[in-house]
Amino acid sequence: MRYLLIALFSVIGLQGIAQKDSKAKEVLDQMGLKVKQAKGILANIQLISKNNKGKALGTKSITLKMKGEKYLLNQGKMEILCDGKNIYNFDGANSISKSDVGESDQALSPQKLLSGNYDKDFNFSLLSQNTKTATIELFPLDKRKNFQKVTLIIDKLKSALSSASILDKSNNVTDVNVVSLSYSAQWMDNLFIFNRSKYPKNVEIFD
Numbered sequence: 001m002r003y004l005l006i007a008l009f010s011v012i013g014l015q016g017i018a019q020k021d022s023k024a025k026e027v028l029d030q031m032g033l034k035v036k037q038a039k040g041i042l043a044n045i046q047l048i049s050k051n052n053k054g055k056a057l058g059t060k061s062i063t064l065k066m067k068g069e070k071y072l073l074n075q076g077k078m079e080i081l082c083d084g085k086n087i088y089n090f091d092g093a094n095s096i097s098k099s100d101v102g103e104s105d106q107a108l109s110p111q112k113l114l115s116g117n118y119d120k121d122f123n124f125s126l127l128s129q130n131t132k133t134a135t136i137e138l139f140p141l142d143k144r145k146n147f148q149k150v151t152l153i154i155d156k157l158k159s160a161l162s163s164a165s166i167l168d169k170s171n172n173v174t175d176v177n178v179v180s181l182s183y184s185a186q187w188m189d190n191l192f193i194f195n196r197s198k199y200p201k202n203v204e205i206f207d
Contacts, residue, residue: 021136035117040065041067041185042065044179046060047061070083094202096205122138131156136154
């Protein structure tokens with residue numbers, strides 16, 4: 001799952017001269033405001049991986065629960081928990097890797113992907129829009145990131161991400177389809193607190 005998430009959260013890089021397009025920023029800011037005002041978010045997401053020839057390599061379904069900077073992501077028995085400071089990645093079997101949020105700066109977290117808050121890390125441009133949707137391309141400011149470009153499809157009526165396409169540096173693609181998205185979920189704070197007792201006794205934790 002760790003590699004799957006790298007594909008999902010680590011995106012972008014075409015060396016375009018894209019700047020912060022004001023029209024794109026307006027759409028992204030509306031999406032960001034919607035997330036900021038939400039008490040809790042629940043998203044069901046489908047990931048479709050393709051190689052550089054367009055051949056589908058597999059499909060994964062994940063559930064994402066968010067509250068501010070904190071999130072819990074589940075895919076089968078595997079999960080990733082972020083308490084706002086640390087990220088705990090459980091492989092679904094016998095190990096948990098712990099890392100600081102800052103160490104994941106090369107990746108695009110689920111919170112960032114859905115938030116619309118891209119000013120710090122990306123340039124962006126508006127490809128097209130109509131009354132219902134907007135298509136926006138994101139380009140990383142840090143060229144060390146392990147992706148080339150992210151293309152977002154945003155539902156303007158809901159101010160929400162509808163889908164995204166992530167192009168990595170090997171020209172592989174991960175399509176991200178938001179199957180359902182709720183901004184009215186209510187999560188208890190302890191959902192996002194790491195609890196060692198909920199995992200099997202044989203699980204090892206690696207810092």
